Every structure is written in C-alpha cells, then in structure tokens.
Amino acid sequence: MASLLAAGRPASRRLRRREALVGAAFVLPMLVLFLLFRFAPFLGGLGLAFGKYTLGGGFRWKGLDNFERLAHDGLFWHSLKVTLIYTVVSVPVLVAVAVGMALLVRRSFRGVRFFRAAFFLPVITSLVLAGVVFIWIFSADGAVPRLLGSIGLSEGSWLTNDVLAIVAIAAVAIWGRFGFDMLIVLARLQDIPRELEEAAMMDGAGAWQRFRHITLPQLRPVFFFLGVIEVIGSFQVFDAVYIMTGGGPVKATYTLGYMLYDQAFKFFDFGYASAVALALFALVLVISLVQRLILDRGSD
Amino acid sequence: MSTLTQTDLGPTTPADQPAAAPPGRTGRSPFAPQGVGRVLTGILLTVGALATLFPFYAMVVLSLKPNGGLFFPGSLVPNDLTLDNYARVLQGNQVIRWALNTLLYSGISVVFVLLLSSMAGYAFAKKRFPGKNVIFWSFLGMLMVPYHITLIPLFVIVAKADGVNTYWGLIVPTLANAQATFLMRQFIRGIPDELLDAARVDGASEFRIFAQIVLPLCKPILATLGLFVFLWHWNDFLWPLVVAQSPEMQMLTTGIAGLMQDKVPMSVAMAGSVVALAPIFVAYLFAQRHFTEGATMSGLKG
Numbered sequence: 234m235a236s237l238l239a240a241g242r243p244a245s246r247r248l249r250r251r252e253a254l255v256g257a258a259f260v261l262p263m264l265v266l267f268l269l270f271r272f273a274p275f276l277g278g279l280g281l282a283f284g285k286y287t288l289g290g291g292f293r294w295k296g297l298d299n300f301e302r303l304a305h306d307g308l309f310w311h312s313l314k315v316t317l318i319y320t321v322v323s324v325p326v327l328v329a330v331a332v333g334m335a336l337l338v339r340r341s342f343r344g345v346r347f348f349r350a351a352f353f354l355p356v357i358t359s360l361v362l363a364g365v366v367f368i369w370i371f372s373a374d375g376a377v378p379r380l381l382g383s384i385g386l387s388e389g390s391w392l393t394n395d396v397l398a399i400v401a402i403a404a405v406a407i408w409g410r411f412g413f414d415m416l417i418v419l420a421r422l423q424d425i426p427r428e429l430e431e432a433a434m435m436d437g438a439g440a441w442q443r444f445r446h447i448t449l450p451q452l453r454p455v456f457f458f459l460g461v462i463e464v465i466g467s468f469q470v471f472d473a474v475y476i477m478t479g480g481g482p483v484k485a486t487y488t489l490g491y492m493l494y495d496q497a498f499k500f501f502d503f504g505y506a507s508a509v510a511l512a513l514f515a516l517v518l519v520i521s522l523v524q525r526l527i528l529d530r531g532s533d
Numbered sequence: 534m535s536t537l538t539q540t541d542l543g544p545t546t547p548a549d550q551p552a553a554a555p556p557g558r559t560g561r562s563p564f565a566p567q568g569v570g571r572v573l574t575g576i577l578l579t580v581g582a583l584a585t586l587f588p589f590y591a592m593v594v595l596s597l598k599p600n601g602g603l604f605f606p607g608s609l610v611p612n613d614l615t616l617d618n619y620a621r622v623l624q625g626n627q628v629i630r631w632a633l634n635t636l637l638y639s640g641i642s643v644v645f646v647l648l649l650s651s652m653a654g655y656a657f658a659k660k661r662f663p664g665k666n667v668i669f670w671s672f673l674g675m676l677m678v679p680y681h682i683t684l685i686p687l688f689v690i691v692a693k694a695d696g697v698n699t700y701w702g703l704i705v706p707t708l709a710n711a712q713a714t715f716l717m718r719q720f721i722r723g724i725p726d727e728l729l730d731a732a733r734v735d736g737a738s739e740f741r742i743f744a745q746i747v748l749p750l751c752k753p754i755l756a757t758l759g760l761f762v763f764l765w766h767w768n769d770f771l772w773p774l775v776v777a778q779s780p781e782m783q784m785l786t787t788g789i790a791g792l793m794q795d796k797v798p799m800s801v802a803m804a805g806s807v808v809a810l811a812p813i814f815v816a817y818l819f820a821q822r823h824f825t826e827g828a829t830m831s832g833l834k835g
Contacts, residue, residue: 275683
C-alpha cells in the first residue's frame with residue numbers, strides 16, 4: 234500500500250488522482266528513456282532481422298531471407314559451435330573454481346581478507362585492458378607456454394593454435410569472473426545456519442561428509458543461478474575475443490557475438506546481423522527456460 | 534529523521550546483508566581445517582592468489598622494460614627499468630584525452646542513473662498509478678534480452694539523430710538502467726510510510742519529501758550503486774567502440790585496443806593499460822567494501 238493515509242481510510246478520489254499524477258511524474262523520465270533506448274531497439278531488432286537495412290538506403294522487407302541465409306551459412310554454424318564449445322569449457326570450470334575458492338575463504342583466518350580482495354581484483358578490471366598482458370602470457374615467449382615447456386608439455390603460442398586459442402579465451406574469462414561468483418557463493422554460505430554443521434560435527438561427520446550432505450544441498454540454488462547468468466554471459470562473449478584473437482586463428486575463436494559485430498559494423502549488414510542476434514536471443518531463452526525447469530524441479 | 538539508522542529500515546534492504554565479512558563470525562571456527570587440510574588450504578590459496586595477481590605483476594614489470602619489439606624475450610625480473618613507455622603513451626596527450634572522455638562518460642552517467650532510477654524506484658515503491666505493474670515488469674523483462682539484440686537498432690537510432698561521436702549519443706542511451714531501478718525500488722520499499730506521511734502532514738511537497746527524506750535515507754545504496762555504474766562505464770567497450778569512433782572521442786578501453794591494432798610495441802600498450810587501470814585500483818584500495826557489496830547486490834537481486 235502506497236501510504237498510510239490511503240490505507241487507513243477510504244482515500245478520496247482527488248487524493249488518489251494526485252498520487253497517480255505524482256507517481257507518473259517520477260517514473261516518466263525513466264519510462265521515456267526505456268521506450269526510446271530499450272523497447273524501441275528491441276522491437277527494431279526483431280524487425281530488422283526480416284529485411285535489408287542500410288543507414289543511407291532505408292529498410293526493405295525480405296521476409297525470412299536472412300534466416301534462410303543463416304541456415305545455409307557455414308560460418309554461422311561454425312560460430313554457434315565455437316560458442317557452445319566455449320560455454321561448455323568455461324562455465325563449469327568457472328563455477329567450480331568460484332565454489333572452491335569460496336569454501337577456502339569462507340572461514341576467518343589470518344590473511345583471509347587479502348585473499349578475498351585479491352580474488353575480486355580481476356572483476357573490476359577491464360578484460361580489454363588486461364587483454365594486453367594476456368596476449369603476452371599466452372604468446373610463444375609468454376608465461377604459460379614457457380611454464381608448460383619447462384615441464385616438457387606443449388610449447389608455442391596458444392593464440393595461434395586453433396584448439397588452445399579458445400581455451401586461452403576461456404581462461405581469461407574465468408580469471409576475470411570467478412571472484413564475482415565467489416562472492417555470490419560466499420553470501421549464500423553465510424546464510425547456512427551454523428548449528429546444522431555443529432550438530433553434524435557432534436554426530437561425528439567429517440569435513441567431506443559435512444560438505445556433501447549439508448553445504449552442497451544448501452548451495453544448489455546458487456549453482457543454478459550462477460549457471461544461468463554465466464551461460465547467458467558466455468553466449469555473448471566478445472571483449473576478450475576482440476582484443477586477443479580477433480576471431481582467429483582461422484576463425485577458431487569466431488563466436489556468435491563476434492560474428493554479429495562483424496556483420497553489423499564491418500560489413501554494415503544490419504538485417505543479417507539482427508538475424509544472428511535473434512538466433513542468439515532464442516538460444517538464451519531456451520537455455521534459461523531449461524535451467525528454470527531444472528531449478529523448479531530441484532527445489533521441490 | 535536523523536535518528537533513523539540503517540538497521541531501522543528492516544531486513545529486506547540489500548545493504549543490510551554485508552557479503553564478505555559478516556560481523557560475529559570472526560572468531561576461530563570450530564571446523565577450521567587442521568593438519569593436512571590446513572596445509573592443503575594454504576597451498577590452494579597461494580596458487581590461486583599467484584594465478585590471480587601474476588598478470589598484474591607482469592603488466593607492470595613489462596610496462597617498465599625498455600623494449601621496442603612486439604614480444605618479450607626478456608625476463609620478468611625487474612631490472613633495467615625505465616619510464617620510456619609511459620612517456621611514449623602519454624605523449625601527444627592522447628591518453629589524457631581518452632581518460633577525460635572516460636571520466637565524463639562514467640561520471641555523467643552515474644549522476645543521471647542515480648537520479649532517474651531513484652525517482653522511478655520511489656514511484657514503483659510508494660505510489661499507485663495506472664499501469665504501474667506492467668511498466669515495472671517490462672523494465673525487468675528487458676534484463677532477459679541480450680544486449681546484442683538491441684545494439685544494432687540502438688546504433689541506428691543514435692546515428693539517425695546525429696549522435697555518433699557525440700557525448701550525448703554515447704551517454705543518454707545507457708541511462709535506461711533496469712537493474713538500478715529495481716535495486717532502488719527494493720531499497721525504498723524498506724523506508725517506513727509513516728515517515729513520509731508525517732512529512733506530508735507537515736505540508737512538505739512531494740519533491741521535498743523525495744529530495745530531503747527519501748534520497749538521504751538512500752545514501753548507502755546510492756554510494757554502492759554509483760560505484761558500480763561508474764565501474765561498468767569505465768570498463769565498457771562495445772558501445773563506445775561502436776558510437777565513439779573518432780580518435781578524440783574514444784575511451785581508454787577503445788583507445789588502447791586501437792593502439793594495439795596500430796602495432797605499437799606491447800610494452801607501450803601495457804603502460805597505457807596500467808594508466809587506465811590505476812584509478813580504479815586506487816578506488817578499490819579505499820572503498821573495497823562498497824565494490825564487493827555492489828557485486829553481491831547486483832548478483833543476488835538482479
């Protein structure tokens with residue numbers, strides 16, 4: 234209820250009208266911004282996908298042409314594959330690292346604040362700016378190939394290797410993101426009643442048993458939450474790809490997000506790029522619905 | 534009003550749930566790992582911290598190395614250091630111009646996002662008006678729409694309005710922030726109606742109630758949210774890349790990305806990155822709690 238005056242006794246019509254006017258006035262600036270810069274572009278994006286559009290030449294309706302082209306475009310299927318591989322490689326590792334680190338810095342000990350602060354530092358770092366050093370780290374003379382070389386494993390640049398390049402991008406994304414997810418997990422861990430674990434300990438449960446039967450079930454909702462946002466995020470991966478590989482070598486890191494950028498702002502094919510965006514959107518919707526379903530079942 | 538403290542606002546406000554270091558749990562835990570577990574924990578944490586911090590160390594050391602080439606055969610031991618790379622990247626004031634652009638982009642956006650989202654949040658939390666729920670849920674629904682699908686039409690709209698390479702074209706479209714509106718609404722819902730009604734009985738205007746009661750009570754969330762909006766804009770890449778292309782309109786991120794494509798020596802680009810990252814790191818050093826709170830909030834409530 235908006236106000237006590239209105240709730241306590243039947244508000245007069247004038248008072249309600251006044252309240253509505255005030256409410257509308259306060260929300261109006263944001264509403265206008267949303268109409269212009271969120272809803273209109275959203276509808277526009279749906280529309281553009283069904284035609285050909287150039288900034289000078291205007292819009293020509295083409296029906297399903299763009300989607301037909303998409304279906305026969307090997308590059309689209311390739312970028313879809315790259316994006317899915319990237320997601321499958323990066324998201325589980327990311328969530329696992331985040332949960333692992335959260336468990337390690339969960340308790341209070343000397344220096345715990347340092348570790349928490351250090352793990353969060355990459356989160357506030359632009360991956361574009363950090364990309365400069367990561368190009369070096371994964372280059373033939375860089376830290377990772379040299380380190381692996383010194384123990385007799387693979388040598389040579391990761392960024393020019395068509396298998397390792399995507400792994401490098403995933404590694405950078407995990408580096409830049411796990412601190413954020415770790416905080417989410419930590420927040421959830423703090424909410425688990427301490428008595429639960431204390432009782433289990435009295436009953437003689439070891440660390441692993443406590444984790445398996447108390448902590449893990451309590452974390453389930455967080456797993457799904459992180460899964461959803463990280464999968465959606467990974468479908469749109471762009472910054473690290475742009476700066477580190479430019480989609481190469483030989484399109485090995487050519488993701489959907491990168492293809493969309495390429496089509497729109499290199500070839501200025503706004504209609505076709507919008508069709509790619511729509512495919513991306515559909516993919517995100519399906520994945521979040523599936524995850525939603527699993528989440529609902531899991532919480533029963 | 535001045536006696537109303539943060540805790541009076543009820544348990545639903547996000548700022549009441551500090552994420553990283555809750556009070557009362559600082560004592561030695563009965564299940565703190567012991568023996569082998571403790572050693573293992575120490576090793577894992579050290580490896581984690583090394584992996585996390587090494588890139589920063591490498592970036593700083595390499596930016597201080599005398600080097601003209603694209604790659605570094607040299608070592609990471611900090612000897613024969615020089616400031617040449619910094620002199621080179623700062624020369625011509627290009628980076629300073631980019632820093633000013635980034636500061637404008639971030640600063641102006643913060644002010645307006647905070648103002649407009651708290652206004653809208655107030656209306657959603659405390660007022661009844663026709664269409665309120667539809668509008669609110671459509672705002673939230675936009676969070677589900679990938680940024681990429683609106684990017685192209687957004688660019689077309691801005692381009693049609695001659696907004697490419699202008700500050701307003703860059704800033705105005707980023708102000709429609711659903712997440713900020715949602716967070717402000719959640720927080721303002723925790724402000725007791727009695728307080729606002731009392732002011733109303735005293736004859737305060739709606740604007741005064743908002744400016745002198747609601748906003749001051751929102752200080753903690755405004756600080757945290759503001760910091761996060763600032764950070765988001767400071768690191769933003771794709772939108773500036775598309776809208777602010779001319780050299781004098783670029784941000785630090787797009788400018789330095791451009792430097793690398795110009796094939797300047799990597800050590801020079803790294804010096805640029807260090808310059809661009811430094812302000813954020815200094816802010817983090819002083820306001821760490823707000824950064825982590827902002828992350829938890831946006832994660833849990835968004």
